[in-house]
Amino acid sequence: MSEVPTVDVTDVPDDAVVLDVREDDEWQAGHAPGALHVPLNQVPERLDELPDGELHVVCRSGGRSARATAWLNQNGYEAVNVAGGMGAWREAGRPLVSEDGTEPTVR
Template sequence: MNVPTVALNGVPDPLPEGLAVLDVREQVEWDHGHIDGAVHVPLGELPQRLADVPDGQTLVVCKAGGRSAQVTGWLAAQGYDVVNLDGGMLDWEAAGRPMVSVGDAPPQVV
């Protein structure tokens, strides 16, 4: 299956209005650091939480791009307008893009 994919350098900074972000990592990964405003639906919960997937154009992220590629392919087959972030949150963090965390610790990708 051809999964729509974009490298980080193809993602505007800051993110444009109307572009949603879907983070499919596990809760502990999310808590340590995520994109502000992203929707969090862990990969394993996705089938039960399809209603939580944003409408419109959505950037799907995980740590490195593997899980998000699976999700992007599956959601695209369901008719969603989704694109996978190749390199995931590791590339996002390495580029110095802004992140937030849950709690007081500085955001980081784990």
Template sequence: MFGSQVPSVTAAEVPDGAYLLDVREQDEWDAGHAPGAHHLPMQEIPVRIEEVPADGDVIVVCRVGGRSSQVVNYLLNNGWDNVRNLTGGMKAWEAASRPMVTDDGNPARVI
């Protein structure tokens, strides 16, 4: 149903050891991401869905939470029951002073 609430967590509530699934585009990922996050752009989810763990905590993140919310809904509708949306996305992650890295050593930022 449109407007239904998806399971979610805040940046401060992300449990240690959670599988952080970053569904942003490559340029957004390259600019900065959470250490240990797994990059799987939103548009690739349908063909790479088997890469998403079916057990353990899976937290889905994008820039501000819209795309990741759609991915959580998609995964829930396809049998995953262990997925939650990161409320506020990487903008909230950054605002909560959670760690961020880049693969090229440049200062991390959210774009």
């Protein structure tokens, strides 16, 4: 795989557009507030939902988001992979919310 642009979770701006490519159950359990959820396998068919500008792509640990970032960049989007994914996000003390009102967690 070619080099994928990557940023440390602590360097993601508070106003960044975060694209979460995890599966539905992972998203429901906990995600970044205001993040956009498009599971990895749906990214090509849901491009019209992606805003213009830089996308900070995240998954659980960084593998799926790296693939999504590479694909998005090859298709004309400005995307950067968030190193360590939502696991690193949680460890860095970044905010998390859940969809069902329970204590957010990362799966």
